[in-house]
Amino acid sequence: MDKVAFIAATRFGRRHFVTASCDNIDFKKPALKGNIVDFSATVISAGRRSLKVEVVMEAEDMLTGERVTCTRGIFNMVSVLSPDEIPLKELKMGCRNNAETDADxxxxxxxxxxxxxxxxxxxxxxxxxxxxxxxxxxxxxxxxxxxxxxxxxxxxxxxxxxxxxxxxxxxxxxxxxxxxxxxxxxxxxxxxxxxxxxxxxxxxxxxxxxxxxxxxxxxxx
Structure with missing residues (x-):
C-alpha cells in the first residue's frame, strides 16, 4: 500500500516524497492464496508540500470474479525538497494520467x-x-x-x-x-x-x- 501511495504522490507532484504517517488502516477481510490483489490509489488533498493519498486494497477470486475490500487507509506523503521550492499544483478532481484507456x-x-x-x-x-x-x-x-x-x-x-x-x-x-x-x-x-x-x-x-x-x-x- 505504501508503494502504491508513493507512486500516486510522485506522479501527481513530480518530486521526491516520503511517507510521513498513515491513518485509518483497518483490515476487514483477508486476501487468500491464489487471489488477485488489486491496489488503487487516489490523491484526495494537496497542500504546499504534502499530499493525502487514499489507498484501497481489494481481493478478487480468479475463477468467480467475486471481489471483496480487504483494507483501505490514508497515507500522508511529504515532499523532501527545500521549503523555497514551488508549491504543489492544485488538485483537480477526476484527472487521470495518460495511461492505456482501452486495456483490460x-x-x-x-x-x-x-x-x-x-x-x-x-x-x-x-x-x-x-x-x-x-x-x-x-x-x-x-x-x-x-x-x-x-x-x-x-x-x-x-x-x-x-x-x-x-x-x-x-x-x-x-x-x-x-x-x-x-x-x-x-x-x-x-x-x-x-x-x-x-x-x-x-x-x-x-x-x-x-x-x-x-x-x-x-x-x-
Whole structure:
C-alpha cells in the first residue's frame, strides 16, 4: 500500500516524497492464496508540500470474479525538497494520467536495485516475468478458467527502464479461440520526476485453459 501511495504522490507532484504517517488502516477481510490483489490509489488533498493519498486494497477470486475490500487507509506523503521550492499544483478532481484507456488490465511497478542488470536497467528476464503475469491475470479475468502460458510471439524490447523508474504494463485480450486466447502486453517506462514515458517492450502471450490433470480444455466463457 505504501508503494502504491508513493507512486500516486510522485506522479501527481513530480518530486521526491516520503511517507510521513498513515491513518485509518483497518483490515476487514483477508486476501487468500491464489487471489488477485488489486491496489488503487487516489490523491484526495494537496497542500504546499504534502499530499493525502487514499489507498484501497481489494481481493478478487480468479475463477468467480467475486471481489471483496480487504483494507483501505490514508497515507500522508511529504515532499523532501527545500521549503523555497514551488508549491504543489492544485488538485483537480477526476484527472487521470495518460495511461492505456482501452486495456483490460494495468499493472504498475517500481524498478528496484535487485531488478536490474549490471547496466542499472531493468533485467530483461524480470521485465518478461512481469509481462507474463499481466498476460496470465488478463486471460484469467476474461474467461474465468485456469490458464497456463503456452508460448510467446513477436516479443520485442525497444528501450531500457532505469533503476527508480516506473514500469507501466497494459494487457488486452486480442483473440479468443476454442481452448486458447492471445493477450497483447505492452510495457512502458516512466521517469518518476519528469513523467517522460517510453514504449519499451511488447509481446503476444498465448494462454491455454487447462482442467484436471493439467490437460487443455475448452474455454466455457
Amino acid at each position: 488490465l494495468r499493472i504498475v511497478e517500481l524498478v528496484f536495485a535487485d531488478d536490474t542488470n549490471h547496466h542499472g536497467t531493468l533485467f530483461g528476464g524480470h521485465g518478461l516475468s512481469l509481462m507474463a503475469k499481466a498476460g496470465f491475470i488478463a486471460s484469467t479475468q476474461k474467461c474465468r478458467e485456469v490458464m497456463v502460458l503456452a508460448s510467446l510471439n513477436k516479443t520485442s524490447f525497444m528501450a531500457p527502464i532505469n533503476i527508480g523508474g516506473i514500469v507501466d504494463l497494459s494487457a488486452k485480450v486480442t483473440r479468443i479461440g476454442t481452448k486458447s486466447l492471445t493477450v497483447h502486453v505492452k510495457m512502458v517506462g516512466e521517469e518518476l520526476l519528469s513523467g517522460k514515458r517510453t514504449f519499451c517492450a511488447e509481446s503476444d502471450f498465448i494462454m491455454v485453459a487447462v482442467g484436471e490433470g493439467g490437460k487443455s480444455k475448452k474455454i466455457s466463457n
